[in-house]
Structure formats: C-alpha cells, structure tokens
Amino acid sequence: MTDPHRPYTVALTGGVASGKSTVAERFAAHGIDVLDADLIARELVQPGAPALHEIRQRFGREMLDAAGGLDRRRLREAVFSAPAERQALEAILHPRIRRALRERASGIRSPYGLLAIPLLAESNGSYDWIDRVLVVDLPRELQLERLSRRDTLAPGLAEAMLAAQAGRAERLRLADDVIDNSGSLAALNAQVERLHHRYLELAGDRTGA
Ligand SMILES: CC(C)(COP(=O)(O)OP(=O)(O)OC[C@H]1O[C@@H](n2cnc3c(N)ncnc32)[C@H](O)[C@@H]1O)[C@@H](O)C(=O)NCCC(=O)NCCS
Numbered sequence: 001m002t003d004p005h006r007p008y009t010v011a012l013t014g015g016v017a018s019g020k021s022t023v024a025e026r027f028a029a030h031g032i033d034v035l036d037a038d039l040i041a042r043e044l045v046q047p048g049a050p051a052l053h054e055i056r057q058r059f060g061r062e063m064l065d066a067a068g069g070l071d072r073r074r075l076r077e078a079v080f081s082a083p084a085e086r087q088a089l090e091a092i093l094h095p096r097i098r099r100a101l102r103e104r105a106s107g108i109r110s111p112y113g114l115l116a117i118p119l120l121a122e123s124n125g126s127y128d129w130i131d132r133v134l135v136v137d138l139p140r141e142l143q144l145e146r147l148s149r150r151d152t153l154a155p156g157l158a159e160a161m162l163a164a165q166a167g168r169a170e171r172l173r174l175a176d177d178v179i180d181n182s183g184s185l186a187a188l189n190a191q192v193e194r195l196h197h198r199y200l201e202l203a204g205d206r207t208g209a
C-alpha cells in the first residue's frame, strides 16, 4: 500500500551521456531534492570503505592509485571490456547503492524527490517502490557524439558502454514520462519546467496537499 507520508519520488534514467545530470540540475534549480546513484557509488568507494576493500580483493591492488583511492579510469576499462568483470563490480556496489537510495529517499524534504538512476532498466524491478519513471531519450548517434565530445575515451569504449546498457526501446517501455533531449538546452529546460509542474500536482494529489 502507498504510504501517504512517504515522499513522492520520481526516478530519472537514461543511457550514458543522455543528459541526466543536466536535467537533474534543472530540477534542483526549482528547489527539488536530487539523489544521484553515480554520486552514491563514488561515496561508497572512498578510502577505507568496505566496498573499496572488496574491489581490491576481487580486482587487485592495481585498481588503486598511489594514494589508496580507486583508479576509476582503470576500473572502467576493465569492466567495460569483460561482462564478468562488470557483473563482479555490480555485485559489490548495486546492493549498497539500492540501500542508500532507499534510506535517503525517506529524508526528502522538497514536495517530491528526483532519483537519478542510470541503470534502472537493468535493475529487474528493484526500484518498484519509486512512484514514477522519467526517461531522457535521444538517438544513439547523438548520444555517442555527446559522450565522445565530453569524455576522452579509449577506442571502442563508448560503444562498449552502450552495449552494457539497456537499449532505447527497453528503457522507453518503463517510462511514465519522456524528455526528448535531441534538441537545444532551451528545449530541454522547457520540458523540465512542464514536468516539474506536473510532478507538483501528482505529489500534491498523493498527500492531499
Ligand atoms: C566503472 C566505474 C568505476 C567508472 O567510473 P567513471 O568515473 O568513469 O564513471 P561514472 O561513475 O561517472 O559513471 C558514468 C556512467 O557510466 C555508466 N555506467 C557505470 N557503471 C555501469 C555499469 N555497471 N553498466 C553499464 N553502465 C555503467 C552509467 O551510464 C553512468 O552514468 C563506475 O562507473 C562504477 O563504479 N560503476 C559501477 C557502479 C554502477 O553500476 N554505477 C551506475 C549507477 S547505478
């Protein structure tokens, strides 16, 4: 049963470099609390954290830099070149990410909360407690173009990252709402604005506010 006192939550998902962070910033500018699975994943591997210890045991010392922190670039190349390596990393991090998101969602104080979860479509229903799903969508060619413009990636890595993620159609099947990010930033902002008002209404209806 839906608990009317639980904050109303919207999951934000999309493929790599689809524009999730850009969208999340716009919602945050409207005063909406944002939780970000990528940032939580980073917190979980800070020096001294249990997950970092498990990564070191599974992947070896060479995944750490001189200061004992995670060498993200190295791990990224290891996990996107072999599915078994990626699954091993996910087995260490995903249960912890899920737990942290669920715990922190109860602390949302804005009228609704936005939870940026890149791998929602790959998560087999683990996030079915979230009220609504917003997908950022764009054509694959534009996604690859924005990804390679933003990051300097080893040859083939951009395609390998896309291959490790759900396809466009699979992601869109989950969507209650879709943002089309194939246009300008102004067009993106206009869509966020519209959705923000819609989510205020939905959250208000739920709580009877
Ligand atoms: C592999 C790591 C070390 C690479 O770090 P890096 O700083 O280069 O990337 P960052 O963390 O900013 O992730 C950027 C994007 O990569 C994609 N991505 C990351 N992990 C995965 C994965 N396991 N499968 C598919 N895509 C992924 C997502 O689109 C994500 O938004 C890092 O992504 C990681 O720890 N991944 C495992 C945790 C995870 O699955 N995170 C995704 C959020 S649930």
Ligand SMILES: Nc1ncnc2c1ncn2[C@@H]1O[C@H](COP(=O)(O)OP(=O)(O)OP(=O)(O)O)[C@@H](O)[C@H]1O
Binding pocket: 014, 015, 016, 017, 018, 019, 020, 021, 022, 023, 038, 118, 146, 147, 150, 181, 182, 183, 184, 185, 188
């Ligand atoms: N409408 C747009 N027009 C032009 N560039 C854009 C647009 N939207 C986003 N970008 C740019 O595309 C890149 C990817 O956007 P962003 O970082 O927001 O994606 P992301 O989905 O959060 O990425 P990741 O999956 O790596 O976390 C960034 O360089 C961003 O500035």
